[in-house]
Amino acid sequence: MREATAPRPALWESLTPPSIWGRLQEHAVAAAGVRVRTADGITRLCATSGLWNVPLGYGNEAVADAVGAALRSASYLSLFRSSHSYAQEAAEMLLARAGDYARVIFATSGAAANDLTMKLVRQAAALKGAPQKNLVVGTQGGYHGLSYGAFALTGEALGQSVYGVDRRAVRHVSPHDGGAQLRTLFAREGDRIAALVLEPVQGSGAIVLDEEFLATVAEIRASFDVVLVADEVATGFGRTGLLFASERWAVAPDVLLLSKALTNGAAAASAVLVSAELCDVFDSRDAMFVHAETQAGTPASCAAILAAASEFDRMDALRLSQELGAALDGTITRIAAHPNVVDTGGIGCFRSVVLARDGRPFDGGEIAGVVAAVRKAGAIVQPGPGCIQVIPAYLYGRTELDELETAILHGIDDHERAA
Numbered sequence: 001m002r003e004a005t006a007p008r009p010a011l012w013e014s015l016t017p018p019s020i021w022g023r024l025q026e027h028a029v030a031a032a033g034v035r036v037r038t039a040d041g042i043t044r045l046c047a048t049s050g051l052w053n054v055p056l057g058y059g060n061e062a063v064a065d066a067v068g069a070a071l072r073s074a075s076y077l078s079l080f081r082s083s084h085s086y087a088q089e090a091a092e093m094l095l096a097r098a099g100d101y102a103r104v105i106f107a108t109s110g111a112a113a114n115d116l117t118m119k120l121v122r123q124a125a126a127l128k129g130a131p132q133k134n135l136v137v138g139t140q141g142g143y144h145g146l147s148y149g150a151f152a153l154t155g156e157a158l159g160q161s162v163y164g165v166d167r168r169a170v171r172h173v174s175p176h177d178g179g180a181q182l183r184t185l186f187a188r189e190g191d192r193i194a195a196l197v198l199e200p201v202q203g204s205g206a207i208v209l210d211e212e213f214l215a216t217v218a219e220i221r222a223s224f225d226v227v228l229v230a231d232e233v234a235t236g237f238g239r240t241g242l243l244f245a246s247e248r249w250a251v252a253p254d255v256l257l258l259s260k261a262l263t264n265g266a267a268a269a270s271a272v273l274v275s276a277e278l279c280d281v282f283d284s285r286d287a288m289f290v291h292a293e294t295q296a297g298t299p300a301s302c303a304a305i306l307a308a309a310s311e312f313d314r315m316d317a318l319r320l321s322q323e324l325g326a327a328l329d330g331t332i333t334r335i336a337a338h339p340n341v342v343d344t345g346g347i348g349c350f351r352s353v354v355l356a357r358d359g360r361p362f363d364g365g366e367i368a369g370v371v372a373a374v375r376k377a378g379a380i381v382q383p384g385p386g387c388i389q390v391i392p393a394y395l396y397g398r399t400e401l402d403e404l405e406t407a408i409l410h411g412i413d414d415h416e417r418a419a
Contacts, residue, residue: 025375031058034393034400036380045379047404049393052203052234053265055321055349056311057395063266066307067300074299079106080292086302093309094271098244100252102276105289106269106297110233110259111145113270114197116291117255118149120274121195121227123289124281133194133225137185139175141385143203144231153197156204156385175202175209179216186220195227195255196220200245203234205384206346218250227278229255233270237261237312238321238394240348254278263304264311268295271305320394325349327398328390331405340412345387349394352387353408357419361386366415373418374411379404 013021024040031050034057037043049055056063070086077084091104105120107113118136125133138144142155151158151165155172171189173181175198186193196217201208221228230246230253237243239261246253254277259270282289295301312318325348332351336344342361343354355362355370362370367383374381374388382389390404 033057033059034395042378044375045400045403045407047379047390047392048382049261049349049391050265051382052239052260052391053263055237055239055261055394056264056308056315056317057393058265060264060266060308060311062311062314063264063304063307066303067266070299070303077299078294079297080294084299086299086306087297090297090302090305091271093306094258094273097309098256098273100275101256101273102279103274105272105274105291106293106301107259107272108268108293108295108301109145109147109270110231110257111147111150112293112296113233113257113259113272114144114153114231115147115149117197117229117257117272118153118195119291120255120272120278120289121229123287124227124278125194127281127285127287128225130191130225132192134169135171135189135193136169137171137173137182137193137196139198139202140172141175141202141204141207142172142197142199142231144197144199144233175207175213178210178212179219182213182216182220186224186226190224190226193224193226195229197229197231199231199233200235200249201240201347201350205387206350206352206389208345208347214249221251227254229253229257231257233257233259235350238318238348239350239391241318241322241325243318262308263301264308266304266308267298267301269297269301269305315394317394321349324392324394324396327396327401328392331401332390335405335408338409338412340416346389349392351390352384353390354387355412356386357416366419369418370411370415373415374407377407377410377414379407379411381408 009021025038027039028036029039030037034046035043036046079087094104095101107116122134138153138155140155144150144153151160152167152170171185173185232244235245236258254275256273263269332344335353340355341353342356345352370388371381371383
């Protein structure tokens with residue numbers, strides 16, 4: 001007689017093996033403010049801002065109302081060979097806030113924003129008579145998404161070869177050597193490089209680009225005809241204490257990528273802000289950019305963008321972020337006193353806690369174990385390479401910070417006892 005088996009789950013869960021799918025403690029059923037309720041009946045403190053997406057907290061009514069109103073009044077409108085007022089208004093708002101950019105291209109995710117940017121800079125080079133300039137440079141350990149173009153640019157080893165990702169037109173350099181590899185690369189292949197794409201703080205590990213590396217970037221930008229791209233999918237809208245983290249760069253980016261906090265998580269949306277100089281390359285030749293997405297820049301997503309920006313202002317979210325970042329300094333310092341914590345990283349409301357045992361860094365399985373133990377202790381944190389990451393919503397107060405500190409310390413202890 002055939003042995004009975006559990007029913008096959010309907011949902012293919014992301015970034016986990018099938019053997020651990022369906023765990024009640026991982027299955028979210030509701031969220032409000034800075035807390036998430038799961039199917040096991042427990043409400044936990046969220047310290048990831050919903051994967052960086054909800055800095056203003058879950059369930060913002062103004063954003064929800066704006067999305068609902070747009071769905072009722074306009075339903076779906078496309079940006080294929082046309083435009084609409086929602087997208088125009090959202091683009092104008094973003095340009096007014098972001099500084100020296102001239103045009104906005106809407107997309108549906110951070111990965112899609114990276115994909116279209118790689119196409120944009122390569123076409124710009126071809127239009128300028130330099131089709132050989134098709135290389136795009138990223139950093140080792142950088143993360144830009146998992147769609148094919150973005151996956152090629154992602155500097156983490158995540159199985160790109162298994163999936164047939166073509167990386168022949170991509171290069172990666174270390175962000176930790178003061179720019180030495182970057183200088184060498186441009187000396188060797190500078191006439192073939194179309195763009196340099198950087199996260200101000202690497203999303204995997206909360207690694208801040210240091211001043212020496214950024215000084216080299218400024219030198220490169222002054223010496224070569226290369227497009228400088230700031231991937232601020234994770235850092236945009238106050239995460240580091242500045243509205244945009246690239247504001248501290250000596251050279252302003254030519255392209256700015258935004259997502260996540262763009263809609264406070266209410267819509268699948270991203271935005272690529274493009275400089276006047278790059279726009280002029282296309283405008284002067286009346287050249288069409290062959291890129292579009294069915295769900296990019298819909299009325300609902302643009303309404304979410306506009307409402308999230310309005311709520312950011314109403315809540316004085318940049319000030320909240322700065323105050324929370326300062327308070328996190330003390331929390332992280334106390335966590336760093338734990339014997340298994342060997343380093344901390346990040347800036348503002350984007351932090352990492354690096355873990356080791358007897359001088360040996362924790363591997364991915366051990367980090368997953370710590371994340372699970374912290375969850376059991378009452379808080380949700382993000383795994384990173386050799387670390388856990390803390391990315392709280394700007395609504396946190398003293399009570400939430402104390403609760404988070406306790407959960408992390410208990411989680412590390414509980415994991416070690418079980419090891």
